[in-house]
Amino acid sequence: MTEDRPRRSGLRGFGHEGPSPWTDLDRPPLDAAALRHDLLVPGGLWTALDVVEVTGSTNTDLTERARAGAAEGTVLIAERQDAARGRLDRRWSAPARSGLFMSMLLRPTVPRERLGWLPILVGVSVASTLSRIAGVQPGLKWPNDLQVEIDGAERKLGGILTELTGEAVVVGLGLNVSLRAEELPVPTAASLALAGAEVTDRATLLRALLREFAELYGDWQEAHGDPQASGLLPAYTGRCTTLGRQVRVQLPGDRELLGEAVALDGDGRLVVRTADGTRQAVGAGDVVHVRPEPR
Structure with a gap:
């Protein structure tokens, strides 16, 4: 994506004498203390939450924490990533505070062969959250893309990356929230703002998303990873944009x-x-x- 083009402001506030603590007033920073207060509750899934100004990749950082024994429910959020990774080590970047760039550390107890449902579970959680509070109806492109239709075309809203490290799974999510048209990396990308979302406040979206995921993840764990018994399979197929279509799957080895x-x-x-x-x-x-494939 293009470099962030900050808009300078002479406004004062937040107890600071001088310029505003951020330069783009449409993109305020996340308040880590407030998020911890709301999300880190006794008996809940979430056990730790950190917000960093910039890092290379939240997945890489959280994988290191997982190897050091970090607890399940650790969440790491970056205001900006400068070496973010998608599947197959594809690289991407975005302006600071223009989206939700985060990773979650999970230690699921389901059979290992069912871990392939985790990115699908994240996708369902995000789609359900956005439908409920933002008025956007995302589609889920198998295996890990969130899509939204704009002017009759399917465009990518976000992506999910899961990585196994020992008995832990690190799940990364990148969701475009306030990207402007001139900041899109490719014409096939999108953002919640461009999709006309009713809510684009990142803190509101983050709280709702983590609560939704925790509930669905708990159901999935209780069902021992069974996608039918947990309700995950019907929830996913109802939003999947891949099923029922002609596809061309490119596999390794050409x-x-x-x-x-x-x-x-x-x-x-x-x-x-x-x-x-x-x-x-x-x-x-x-x-x-x-x-x-074309219909």
């Missing part, structure tokens, strides 16, 4: 798989039915890209 995306299997893999009727399941780690 291989391609063409067919209709017909289902998810019990481990969260995409099942593609080829022209000869054969069904093949592909996992998120095996897929370079999934692109809907």
Whole structure:
């Protein structure tokens, strides 16, 4: 994305003599103390929450904490990332305070083969939250993209990255909140502001999102990771923009798989039915890209 172009202000406030503590008044910083007060409650999932001004990657930082024994429910949020990673080590950056750039440390007790449902669980949590409080109806592109329709075109609103480290899973989320049209990295990107969201206050979104995720994660854990019993599978299929479409799946080794995306299997893999009727399941780690074919 483009470099942030701050707008300078001579306003004073927040007990400071001098300029405002941030230069873009549409993008105030997150208040870590207030977030901890609201989210770190006895018996709840969330156990620690930090907000840093800038870091390379919240996933990388939290992975290091996980290896050092950090507790489940640790959340790390960055106002800006300068070496953020998507799947397959794709790189991206965004102006400071223009989105939610965060990672969560989880230590799920479900069977290991069901961990592939975690990015799907995050996607459902985000989509449900945005639908409820922001008036935006995101679609979920398998395995880890959040989409929104603008002017009849599907555009990327955010992405999810999960990384396994020992018995822990670090789940990263990047969600574009206030990006302006001139700041978009590509025309196929989007933000909540550009989608006409009713709420774009990051603290409000963050609190709602973490509470929603904690509830769904608890249900999923209680169901031992069973996507049907926990309600995760029907919740996802109702929002998935990939199922029922012709897709071209690009696989490692310059291989391609063409067919209709017909289902998810019990481990969260995409099942593609080829022209000869054969069904093949592909996992998120095996897929370079999934692109809907023209209807």
